[in-house]
Amino acid sequence: MTTTEKERTAEKATVTLTFREAFHEALRDALQRDPTAFLMGEDVGRYGGCFGVSRGLLDEFGPERVRDTPLSESGFVGAGIGAALGGMHPIVEVMTVNFSLLALDQIVNNAATMLHMSGGQLNVPLVIRMTTGAGRQLAAQHSHSLEGWYAHIPGIRVLAPGTLADARGMLWTALQDPDPVLIFENGAQYGVAGELAADAGPVEIDHAAVRRAGDDLTVIAYGGSVPRALAAAEELAGDGVSAEVVDLRTLRPLDDATVLDSVRRTHRAVVVDEGWRSGGLSAEVAARIVEGAFYELDAPVARVCGAEVPIPYAKHLEQAAVPQVADVVSAALEVVGSG
Amino acid sequence: MRDPLLDLDRSEALRLLHEMVRIRRFEERCVELYSAERIRGFLHLYIGEEAVAAGAMGALRPTDAVVATYREHGHALARGVGAPSIMAEMFGVVEGCSRGRGGSMHLFDASTRFYGGNAIVAGGLPLAVGLALADRMSGRDGVTACFFGEGAVAEGEFHEAMNLAALWSLPVLFCCENNLYAMGTALERSESETDLALKASGYGVTAWAVDGMDVLACAAAARRAVDTVRGGGGPVFLEFRTYRFRAHSMYDPELYRSKEEVERWRERDPIDLFTARLAAAGLLEPGDLDRIEDEVVAEIDEAVRFAEAGTPEPVEDLTKDVYRRAV
Ligand SMILES: Cc1ncc(C[n+]2csc(CCOP(=O)(O)OP(=O)(O)O)c2C)c(N)n1
Numbered sequence: 001m002t003t004t005e006k007e008r009t010a011e012k013a014t015v016t017l018t019f020r021e022a023f024h025e026a027l028r029d030a031l032q033r034d035p036t037a038f039l040m041g042e043d044v045g046r047y048g049g050c051f052g053v054s055r056g057l058l059d060e061f062g063p064e065r066v067r068d069t070p071l072s073e074s075g076f077v078g079a080g081i082g083a084a085l086g087g088m089h090p091i092v093e094v095m096t097v098n099f100s101l102l103a104l105d106q107i108v109n110n111a112a113t114m115l116h117m118s119g120g121q122l123n124v125p126l127v128i129r130m131t132t133g134a135g136r137q138l139a140a141q142h143s144h145s146l147e148g149w150y151a152h153i154p155g156i157r158v159l160a161p162g163t164l165a166d167a168r169g170m171l172w173t174a175l176q177d178p179d180p181v182l183i184f185e186n187g188a189q190y191g192v193a194g195e196l197a198a199d200a201g202p203v204e205i206d207h208a209a210v211r212r213a214g215d216d217l218t219v220i221a222y223g224g225s226v227p228r229a230l231a232a233a234e235e236l237a238g239d240g241v242s243a244e245v246v247d248l249r250t251l252r253p254l255d256d257a258t259v260l261d262s263v264r265r266t267h268r269a270v271v272v273d274e275g276w277r278s279g280g281l282s283a284e285v286a287a288r289i290v291e292g293a294f295y296e297l298d299a300p301v302a303r304v305c306g307a308e309v310p311i312p313y314a315k316h317l318e319q320a321a322v323p324q325v326a327d328v329v330s331a332a333l334e335v336v337g338s339g
Numbered sequence: 340m341r342d343p344l345l346d347l348d349r350s351e352a353l354r355l356l357h358e359m360v361r362i363r364r365f366e367e368r369c370v371e372l373y374s375a376e377r378i379r380g381f382l383h384l385y386i387g388e389e390a391v392a393a394g395a396m397g398a399l400r401p402t403d404a405v406v407a408t409y410r411e412h413g414h415a416l417a418r419g420v421g422a423p424s425i426m427a428e429m430f431g432v433v434e435g436c437s438r439g440r441g442g443s444m445h446l447f448d449a450s451t452r453f454y455g456g457n458a459i460v461a462g463g464l465p466l467a468v469g470l471a472l473a474d475r476m477s478g479r480d481g482v483t484a485c486f487f488g489e490g491a492v493a494e495g496e497f498h499e500a501m502n503l504a505a506l507w508s509l510p511v512l513f514c515c516e517n518n519l520y521a522m523g524t525a526l527e528r529s530e531s532e533t534d535l536a537l538k539a540s541g542y543g544v545t546a547w548a549v550d551g552m553d554v555l556a557c558a559a560a561a562r563r564a565v566d567t568v569r570g571g572g573g574p575v576f577l578e579f580r581t582y583r584f585r586a587h588s589m590y591d592p593e594l595y596r597s598k599e600e601v602e603r604w605r606e607r608d609p610i611d612l613f614t615a616r617l618a619a620a621g622l623l624e625p626g627d628l629d630r631i632e633d634e635v636v637a638e639i640d641e642a643v644r645f646a647e648a649g650t651p652e653p654v655e656d657l658t659k660d661v662y663r664r665a666v
Contacts, residue, residue, distance in 0.1 A: 043523045047524070070521075070524065070530065073494075102459075102496075138442075308658055309657055312440045313437075313445070314439040315431060
């Protein structure tokens, strides 16, 4: 076979699956390959995971390695930290980021600090998965995007898969990482299906990725905002505006280089973040652009963020509270001077 | 007409029956409206557990306070939050008791001192402690009734709240609705000690278990407990042994329990049990049940009409009610 033929065959070897299935495959793979890996959290076993991600894993791996916990977020996240110190590779599931607040003490005061407090002696190879994001009319205690808060904390890595490849591939790399890693799964995305290479496997977790090349501006997004940014770019193309889309992928540590490299070429930037604007991740990204590429900018950096309100139940208000494709498009048009 | 054995007069009997049927039918309508996509988000049904709210709520005065969870339609109805405003809330319109901001999981109503609608498991317990503290510090003789599932007992907030309430001898009635499952997690797989009343008594709280399928037992236990609490006897913990007949929320493959188990519990349907008892005691007259059903349907129809005619809040008001003092 010639190289092009090979590429074509490789191209064809894809499977259609949902984000839920991609996350499931990643878990299954991790449990199969790493004997020290185990999954623990509320309803991960019998119930099959509150969003169905871990369905079937209890049967395959048994209750020791797919461990249902009582409702006790602080307790079992802390136990995950302890088990990691004891040589295991725990994957702890917290149903949603809002509930992770009950475990904030363990994450911030223990997991994130242990290596440093112990003078480099004790590292915590722990993965914590949780859902984030709005869009399902679950209102103010189930819908927030608090990953930006976690990205404030030195000592943890924060991942936000926004593509199927990342949903499938980030877990393994995170699990082999010596430090605590938080993975934010976008709740509204679980049922979304797409194509993934049949042999998709682990992906690196250190860099942002350019998801669409463009010349006129850079749209920076992550997680559930990535598809919206891509949809906006498509729409902008129809208006003759060529938007580059950068998917941050890892929110901490932030890969400035990829963002700055793009902005230095396009000279304009729009940051999309479902989290709140004030003190949020978008503020950090905007600040880095200003710090690193101020003289390259042809327009002020724009942000499209969650409105400063707890997420409301009513559908039209919820939609208005989080960035939509149209919001990204109009911010982009404004930035390129045709708004 | 009064039955000495049941220690019950006819009007109270009919009131309790009416309340249970009302909650049941209201939620059945919610299911239809959910399928029709008029109600969205999560919808946690109380079907099977009606005897607890219907029985316990009657022991409270209007000046008392109620704290509940995301499975609170029954509590809100029994507390006197209007069916139309509850339905409107689930339709996401301003006429809703939380102006459409909260939905099914966040029913609030200051006028009946109904403090939610709390969807963080065990999150309501410390609030109840504080409400009771405020009553005590203000010299009011109010009682705060706090409803929660047995799953909450594993959370730190449960233990912190129990300790505070007992330590400060506060007027809180803890109503634990033990329906045996927290989502898919059975009690015996989440508690090292499954006797919840025993657990609560470890904090020096008076505690006992009640048949939560028996509305009279629920009502009697609540009356006795409220008397103790209001009388300065400190907090009381009641474990209502009940069962939810439906899925945890609307969608749940129910892999964690058998159909037979559900069927066995359905034989102890609190409405059927009570109806049979009233009939046996001669407290039920022909036509009573039909009349109750008719009244309930009329009330629910009206609630749905009200909700359907509701007004979506203007999007310009999106950031309303984030601060009381304007920013
Ligand atoms: C702190 C927290 N963790 C997890 C959840 C998700 N969750 C919602 S209800 C529930 C089960 C609670 O069971 P229980 O307290 O017994 O009440 P029930 O639902 O049976 O009425 C879970 C795990 C939550 N809402 N809050």
